[in-house]
Structure formats: structure tokens, C-alpha cells
Amino acid sequence: MNPTYQPGEVEARWYEVWESSGSFRPEVNPDGEPFSIVIPPPNVTGALHTGHALDHTMQDIIIRRKRMQGYAALWLPGTDHAGIATQNVVERELRAEGKTRHDLGREAFIERVWTWKAKYGSTITDQMRRLGDSTDWSRERFTFDEGLSRAVRRVFVTLYEENLIYRANRIINWCPRCHTALSEIEVEHEDHVGELIHIKYPFTDGSGYITVATTRPETMLGDTAVAVHPDDERYRDAVGKMLLLPILNREIPVVADEGVERDFGTGAVKVTPAHDPLDFEIGQRHGLEQIVVIDTEANITRAGGPYVGMDRFEAREAIRSELRELGLLDSVEAHSHAVGHCSRCRTVVEPLLSLQWFVEVQSLVDPAMDAVTSGDTTFHPRRWEKNYLNWMENLHDWCVSRQLWWGHRIPAWYCDACGETIVSMDDPTECSCGSSDLRQDEDVLDTWFSSALWPFSTLGWPDDTEDLAKFYPTSTLVTGFDIIFFWVARMLKMGLHFTGQAPFTDILIHGMVRDVETGAKMSKSAGNALDPIELIEEYGADSLRLSLIQAAAPGHDIPLVLDSIDAARRFGNKLWNAVRFVVEFMEVSDVPADGGYPEDPGPEDAWVLARLGEVTAEVDRLLDAYRLSDAFGLLYNFAWAEVFDWYLEMAKSISGADSARQGAMRQTLGVVTRDVLKLFHPVIPFVTEELWSHLGDGTTLLIVASWPEVPHSESPAEITSLQGIVTGIRQFRSQHQIPRKAEMPVIVTTSDALPLWWYNQVASLTGATPRAGDRPDPVAGHTRLSADGVEAFIPLTGLIDVDSERQRIAKSIAELEASIARSRTKLDNPNFRDRAPRDVVALEEQRLAETETEFEKQRIQLSELD
């Protein structure tokens, strides 16, 4: 074995072995209870970013542990066809050739996207292999593959038949660059400091003006009313009168509507029903005309009169100037307000009146809320439940049609002869009116429509497949809080509606990986992403995984610091060298894949086995509670500080003992090291598998080895005093700069005799020579150590100067005095004695007694030094 761990070569080798051995398939545990996770499908155009690395590591940890615990564990991988994103990529490619998708036509374009997918679509799945994802590739799915497309169509048709999907003219969010409608949550709001412009609208009867305030003066071209609140005293007389719309000189009424916010601006608002959702509603209530003045290119339409063809933002400036010239510009003030941007391309979205398909979500909401409130599905951490429920209460219908080509085409046909709409599983050839002049809807479905079906469509629905019966509902969903609304909520709604069961029992929500420098969410579009593949090449996949998990406290954002990845890498090297030492120098090998705990452990063995048992139980508890970072933090400290430090150092001295003692030690070292590798395997699979190949008996891969079940072991009581005295001697040595080679006799006094191994370990761990003896009288000339009832005395002669020893004791005495004072204050308080729990009072009394004893001994020691 190399003296340093080299991840690169090892990682490539083991992934192949795991995959070809079928270890990723749930069939490796044919009799196991099913446990399943479906991956949040990354965009097929995507490349792995650090957010995926975290998300996938969490899922891999869960699935690897369940697999080791004997479950039929399925982690189902796949990718999302990602409508807009993918279409954008291929259109960009075409643009480089000087073409547009329209030059190719719909069919050829889609063909081209499939070609692109065949060539580049495996980028992300290849990267998942680099990360070590133990996904069952034999079950890989794609949201646009044949089976899932059938599921999509079945859902659309069923919802249509249930009147839960409809087509209507509504205000939607339009992206003028992507040329498609967006759903509400695909719009990101950012605060902009803009202008609030006050415009005077004159009454037709010449009796003055109403002044309205707006941030979007260009939409005035489409105004068909001015609205005021019905209770607003200021405008009581104005309601019902007519105004002359400036520039276009159209007569529009003043209407009273409850929807008007009295405190905004002047309390009077212009109403543009075709370009604002609130105005649309006001328009509906008052029967106002809807005049579209901005087109799909975000240019002014013919209805905009003199401004026809002008860009919306240019028109804003021009209209403001004209109003000023007309003397109708009352005032302009700076105003901060939220502006919607396309989440794909950052273009400012345009609210537009448009004919689109919508899912009526109201009737899907209740079961999806009940699933969470009833506890059928639990969020981890729980606080996301409130967030989820709050959101669900305020849902609007979901605009699902997209003016794209790449996606599931809406299965609706229109009969030009009679105007009938046909929605069906099979492509219709003829209308009931007899006409065969049918046109299929040009639009495709929102990508999230197919993602919403992912937990059951990937398992074979709508067919009754074995996988569906076995693995649905899935067990745990792992995802970031950023897509709770996009995805999680919709899966719950669709899953419950179509299968009657919530699609998962637990939802593990994690934060975003953030760049510590900028605090920004790391994503490719933000351009600030550390490339996980580069990190894997530099540090190894295990290091990236471990550092991400250690930083990932439940539900909080994760700062990614290169230093912490490096720390994780050094841990891998530590583990590597510890196991190398165990195998090569301690000659431990052929360790069985399970069991093999020593029948008759020595005292040091019993201690480390007892600790292993405690730590295993605690790791299990933490992992079951999804506290991954705590679990592996605990394990990290146990492995480094206890097993491969204290115990390994103790084992070194035992290797010179008699053969029975040695045998128990080697056996212990073998099983403890093995179990540490097992416990660590879910988070750092590569290095642990490699080390296991050197340590184990070669019968089983670690990936499918059993999860540790450690038999109970009783730790010898003397360990506490051993560690205390050893640490005391080391401190003494360090404080007085005494070289390890220097002889250091230590007299140990104790009420009960200490076993021989205790003395041997003190000698071996410190280089001192301890012997049992009587308390020196006087103590003068010795330094005194104490731990767990054991006292040890080191003669000072020739070792140190008395002054520094005096200072050391004085400092210690000061600390003891402070502690005594605090304990007394507490215990002298009758309220404390009356109201604090009995064990807390007892503990405080014990602390006081011990501190006082120690204080007294040190005081005597100090006085004797003089």
C-alpha cells in the first residue's frame, strides 16, 4: 500500500466493480423490505454543480446504508428533458450555423434535439458516476421517454375529463425572449428602483383631472378605465364620470372597485385589463374592454396608435416625454418595486392576456395538505411544513402550456369545421361532426408537468408493474428548498390524485451550497460555481462528499470552503494510513465481513468495543433522524481521536504481549477497523471499499456488507484514570519542555490496586516509568496529578524549576476557587435546593466536594513548595 492515499485511480476502479457486480440493484437483497428514492432528475442539458453534489451525496448516504441494512434499496436515476433549457441550447447551436428552429421546421428540430441528447445527454450521468452515486442504472428514466410520455398523456386526458384542466384567456407571464408563457413560480421578482409617474387624466366635461400613479406608463395605451376604492371620500363624486385618456383621446370611465389599494399613489389607478392581473379582475367585474397594446416581442401593437412597433421600454420614455409636453405629467418620484424576470434568461417578463391551458389546482390541494398535516408525509426539518402549507393555501391555477417545440405536445385537437376540442389518449382522425380537418394544439406542456409524475411514472404507471407495486410509494425524497413549490408540492398533488397515496413518506430538505466569498447560490447560470468535477480531480470524490455533508446542518445553507475539502482529504489520508498500519504492521487481515468479535477481549479491547457500540448506536439514531452532518461528525472524531489514536497507540504495546492477549487485540483491531469502514462507507464509499479490500477476507464487497451490529461490551473503569493521568503527564512534559527521552519516574497512589495493564499503558503512552507507591511525605518536590480517584506524583528534582511549577499550581488553584465560589452560591440558594431537579442538586454537591478536595490538596502542595 502507498504511504499516501491516491483517490484518482481507486475511484475509477471501484465504480466499475460495483456497477458490474449488480450492487446498485435492489435485487442484491432479494428478500429485503423495499426502500426507494427517486432522484430529482437533473436537466439533461446540465452539468453537475456543487448543489447536485450535496443532494446526491445525501441520497447516496441514505441508500447505501439501507442497502447494507438489508433492504431492497432502489435509488432510481434519470434526467429531465427540461423544455426551455434544452431548446435554448440547441437553438444556440443552430444560431452558430446561421439558422433558426423555424428554418428546420418542428419535426426536424425535434429530431435535432434528440441527436443532441444522444451525443451530450450523458454528461451529467457520467459525472454522477464520478461522484459515486449508487443509482440503479438499469432503471434509468427520462421524462420524455416513451413510458413517461404515456403517463403524461394519461394524466392530461384524465384531468381534462375531470374538468381539472381547461383552456382560457388569462393574464399570464410572458417571456419575450423565450417566446413562451411561464408559470408564476418561473418568475423571479427583484426590487428595482424605478419611477412612480403621476399622470393627469382630464374629465371629459372639463371639470379638472384625476391623477393616477403608475410605474408602467406605456400600458396607459391599453387603459379602459380608472378605478378608485368605493369608500374613498376623495373620489366619491368622480365615480361614474368619464375621462379622456391622454395621447389616444379615448373616453374611459371612473369605476369603483374594492380591489384598489387606497394608500398607493393617489388612490386612483389606471386600469389596463390586458396587461395586469389585478386590472384584469377589475375589468372582469366592470365589463371593461381588454386592449392588448404590447405584443409577444414586447413591442407596442397597432392599438398603441403612434407608438406602434416601439419597444416597451423606449415607449415608456417616449410617452413620459409626450405627457410632459402635454402638461399632463404631474410628478415623477423614485420608487422601489418588484419587477418580474424570467427564471431562465433574466428577461423582464410581460404580463399578457393570452389563450393558454391551465390546471385547476384547488381540488388537488386539500389531499396534498392533508398528507402533510396528518403525518403521512413528514418534512425534515419540520419547519418547512408551515412554509409548504402556507404556499398551498394561496395557489392560483397553473398555466401549463408552453410555446415551445421540445416537450410533451398537448394532446388536444381542434376541429376547424365545428370548433370542437378533442382530448384523447389516441390521436383522433375525425371529429364527431364528420370533419377530418383536425389541428393539434401547437403547444407543449410545462416541464414540471412531467416531473410532477416522476415518483410513479418512473416505476411504470399507468401500468400495474412489479416495480410500482414494490417501490411505490417511495420512502424518502431529498431536495433543496428552492423547488418545494415547483416540484415537491406538485408531486404530492399529482401522486395523491392518481395513485391515492402520497408519493413519499419523508422529505429531506437541504439548503443551497453557497460561495463563501459572495454568499451567492452556486449555480451554473450565476457563473460562480466551483466545478465539482475539478474538485473531485483535485481532492477526490470522497473528500468533496464528506466536506459537503459535514457542513450541511439540517435545513441551512452550506458554505463551501476549499479548506474544508482539504481537511476531508487529509482525513482520508489518515484513515488510509491507519488501516495500512493495521494491515501491514499489526498484521491484521482476512477480517470476516461480519461478526468476529473477540470472545475474551482484553481490557483495552473491551473499552474500544464498548465505545464502538455506543458510537454505532448514536450514529444510527442520528442517521434515522436525518442528522447526517452530526452523525458523521461524531464518527469522524471517534475514528480519529479514539480508534486510530488512543486505541491504536495502546495496541502497539500489546503487540509485544503474550499470544492470547495479542490475538484478542488483533481480532479487536480487525473488527473495529472494519466497522469504522462500514459506518463511514455511505459517505466516503471509495476509500472505505479500497481499504476493505486490503483488510477483509475477500468474500464480500463493502457496498453490500452488513451494517454493524456491535455486541455489548463492558468498558473497564480504569480507562478514565488512565487517560487522565496520561494526559496529565503529557501536559506536565509539554509545560516544562521536558524531552520524551528524559527519564520520568511516576509514583501512583490509589485506594484500589490498579491492574498491570494500566501501568504498562501509562509507560507506553508517555515514556514515563510509573510504579505503585505511597504518597510522598512531604509532597514537596513533586508535582501532583489526579484523575478519577487516582493520584500520581512526579519528582521535580532536576526536571523543572520550582517557580514555573508554583505558577502552574497557583493558576489551577485560582480556577478551583472560582468554581467553589460558584457552586456555593448555587447551593446556598434555598430556591435552588427546592426547585431544581434532585439529580442536578446532587451533581452540584458532588462537584463542590470534589473541587474542595482537589483545592485542599493543591493548597498543601503549594505551601510545601515554599
Add this chain to the structure above:
RNA sequence: GGGCGAUUAGCUCAGCGGGAGAGCGCUGCCUUCACACGGCAGAGGUCACUGGUUCGAUCCCAGUAUCGCCCA
């Protein structure tokens, strides 16, 4: 405007009713037969502020300040 979260060591963060923890960084010593990517030891904190609840508050409650996120 509404909601959520954060504020703890120089840095990045855990902990969350009974004497403050980790990693990195820093200081000293150690090239002892795994690892110098290491070992041993050490320094470093009014746990944002102000009140309250409690025998007891970094932890619970209220308010304030600053920062971040989500929604309108």
C-alpha cells in the same frame, strides 16, 4: 408590506435550559518503528443588544439592530 432564518473563537460553522464545541488558522515542542496530509500540548469567546420567564438562559419569550432568503 407579509413570512422564514441567521447573529457563538481570527475564519467557516455546530450546539440550544444546569460550567462553551469542531474544522481551518495561530503559538510551543516532537523528524518516537502508519500518517509532518502527522503527534503532543497551548492561546483565543460579556454566545449581537435590551428587557422578561426561571432556582438557573448562549439556549425559552418579547422587543431592538444588522444581514440573508422566500412571498406580495
